[in-house]
Amino acid sequence: MRTSIATVCLSGTLDEKLDAARAAGFDGVEIFEPDLVASPRTPEDIRERADDLGLTLDLYQPFRDFEGVRPDLLARNLRRASAKFRLMKRLGIDTMLLCSNVATALSADEQLAASQLRVLGDLAEEFGVRVAYEALAWGRFVDDYEQAARIVRLTDHPRIGVCLDSFHILSRAHSPEAIEAIPGDRIFFVQVADAPQLSMDVLPWSRHHRLFPGEGDFDLAAFLGHVARTGYDGPVSLEIFNDTFRQADARTTAVEARRSLRWLEHETARWLSPGASPTVRMTVSPLPEVAQPAQFEYVELRASELEDMRTLLRELGFRDHGEHRTKSVELWTQGAARIILSPADQSAARSAVAGIGFSVVDPARSRSRAMDLFVPEVARDARAEDEPLVGVRAPDGSEVFFGLARQGDPAWVTEFGEAEECGPYLIERVDHVNLAQPWQHFDAGVLFFRSVLHLEAQPSTEVAAPVGLVRSQVLRSSDGVVRIALNLVPSEADDEAILPQHVAFASTDVLGLARAARARGFQPLDIPANYYDDIAARFDIPADLLAELKDLNVMYDRDDAGEFLHFYTRAVGFVFLEVIERRSGYEGYGALNAPVRLTAQYSRRHPATEAVGA
Known part of the structure; x- marks a missing residue:
């Protein structure tokens, strides 16, 4: 299983976050835009630094409030996207995360959203990059991963796919079973986060209380098992917004994060066995089985x-x-x-x-x-x-x-x-x-x-x-x-x-x-x-x-x-x-x-x- 972690999970500078991710054994990282903006390094320097560390740069995020807008705002959004695509080429990143619109969308028309994403796909084609569309749990009109997948299907563009985030799906108590209806090649990225079961608004829950897998109450093994059955074999990445992690030592947190993904891999392997689907391409290895202490x-x-x-x-x-x-x-x-x-x-x-x-x-x-x-x-x-x-x-x-x-x-x-x-x-x-x-x-x-x-x-x-x-x-x-x-x-x-x-x-x-x-x-x-x-x-x-x-x-x-x-x-x-x-x-x-x-x-x-x- 290819492992990745969003730089937002860790404290410190971007250099310190990259070092911590490599030391903990991650394969790659997501670049959180504020970390890049605050870095004194050029995008080319960051790309070279990641290469030296043996890290892939898997995702650039987030790009916000694109679809469902008026024509004049769409034009401005395309100019923004063009600038980000150029930046991604300098970084060597081929996938951008697009969050469903929470602020500027005026229409719930899925055909309109798909037509505008199709234009974005044409622009992405020019730069040789992809866009992973994610349904935020608090999106204005799109807050459900099945809806996001339906819009991507209507878009019908090879450069537009979906991003599946466990928090946005499980916090809303949406069943992950329908993930298996999404073709694996249309899933461009997968993010996982655990969380305690809380009775609160989903936005502050997401911003302050996400946890690494195994530390909360979500059934992440079932979530990732359904993803694996689609044939997806890309990165499985941690995107954790948590006040504690952003204050703790980056290297210690990164090791904890890597441990959590190894635990999730084990639990997913157990969830998939013994009836693993022939479509599963993701490698998930179990841990050595041990009995509980006597x-x-x-x-x-x-x-x-x-x-x-x-x-x-x-x-x-x-x-x-x-x-x-x-x-x-x-x-x-x-x-x-x-x-x-x-x-x-x-x-x-x-x-x-x-x-x-x-x-x-x-x-x-x-x-x-x-x-x-x-x-x-x-x-x-x-x-x-x-x-x-x-x-x-x-x-x-x-x-x-x-x-x-x-x-x-x-x-x-x-x-x-x-x-x-x-x-x-x-x-x-x-x-x-x-x-x-x-x-x-x-x-x-x-x-x-x-x-x-x-x-x-x-x-x-x-x-x-x-x-x-x-x-x-x-x-x-x-x-x-x-x-x-x-x-x-x-x-x-x-x-x-x-x-x-x-x-x-x-x-x-x-x-x-x-x-x-x-x-x-x-x-x-x-x-x-x-x-x-x-x-x-x-x-x-x-x-x-x-x-x-x-x-x-x-x-x-x-x-x-x-x-x-x-x-x-x-x-x-x-x-x-x-x-x-x-x-x-x-x-x-x-x-x-x-x-x-x-x-x-x-x-x-x-x-x-x-x-x-x-």
Whole structure:
């Protein structure tokens, strides 16, 4: 599959965008006109620079408001087009994007639009270029790709074809199936963009909320599969208008973009198989197939306050398994929950989740899939006798390692010495890990866990916090054993204001664990009395249970499936812990409790904010 990216997707100068696209492995780029206009380079210089980088210049865009106009305006539009065609020849670009008219069209007559496009086609013939006509979702008279294809068919000119853009089609909930009725040689260009499902006007949705494939809610595999069945084998290009991408590092964004197209290629190959049409000419290769992770193997906490974290783990019933035989890291265990403690270094002065280990069926295959998705590898500093672990780096800088799934403890546990068995355990395993994501990495994190680990993205939610709305998205295995929650902290929030990063442990008896922890000196996060008055009104909770929940600062939720009990620890640096109990098939996370928890954490760090009577 030939890959391309519009320069509008990336930050920086045109030179920096070209360099980033080449470094990420793209075959070509679309030149967004404002990027060219702002460049000090001549069109000939840009063409030469692209040639040196091995990039094709695939499309010049956009040309606007051409068809459906009065004769005098048509003449002016043709003069504009002539100038752009000359410019394209200097750049070495043979295709121009023409957007359907949004401002100057006076007629919905498709015959008139076709006749005017035919004149444009004659002009394009003189310059040896093509025009790809695209129906904008907010076009004045043409806002549907089937209508655009019908006008192109009426135009009946070899230099006039269509451009298919997934956003303009899927944002309007138009079915992509009719794409297969368009001859492949009449499709001149294909642009793809993902997006979250939002209830808003389509223009601001398009301008600010497009995402790379795999980061949103659109079924892009079906879209591209229908395109492939037409016989189209030209570039598949990303055109993403997104405020975050235009501010982030261009090279990092370009790699994320290339990963998204590789993921889309994989998903399209799966969508087309096993009944791929003989008309398919586009090469779409699947990624190495991997099973979803079997379980969390460990979570590594890098702590600047090691003794505080040790105390917290002891209070929850974890045992100190020992220090690694060659490294300054410790293993703490309870049941199948394993926490590795390592000292903070200069690159991470605060406590944080530094890495996650997953048990997988085939670590080598998981590594191969990650490499195919342009994910950087992380080498484990290990001796020959140590268990081999395959590691990669997530977009936020944390490490993800793959260990071989097996019964009982993984082999690397013995590197921490032999510990005596004890019990019973009230914590069984890690239920989920909640990771704070910097603003520039949230969507990339969604794509990473979805594409590399084959986890399933759940609908995103927003939670009210004292410093604004926290966006959260869960990715999980189909059996629910592995769950990763990504939180996007409000842009103005600082580390002292909010604590979105934590590890949640699954317990068989939250109330019993809370009592045992208190006997060891544990002090939970304080939950206000108003909360318990509220849940007493919302749920029919027995009085003795309600009193115990309140006494132990345990929170409660219930749905049609079952009940959810959970409590939180105090924070150590940037990390806190949670213990949960799911009863009778409850699958949620106590979403209504999250604002209470966030406020309680904020108040703990800012005690003056709760002063009364000042």
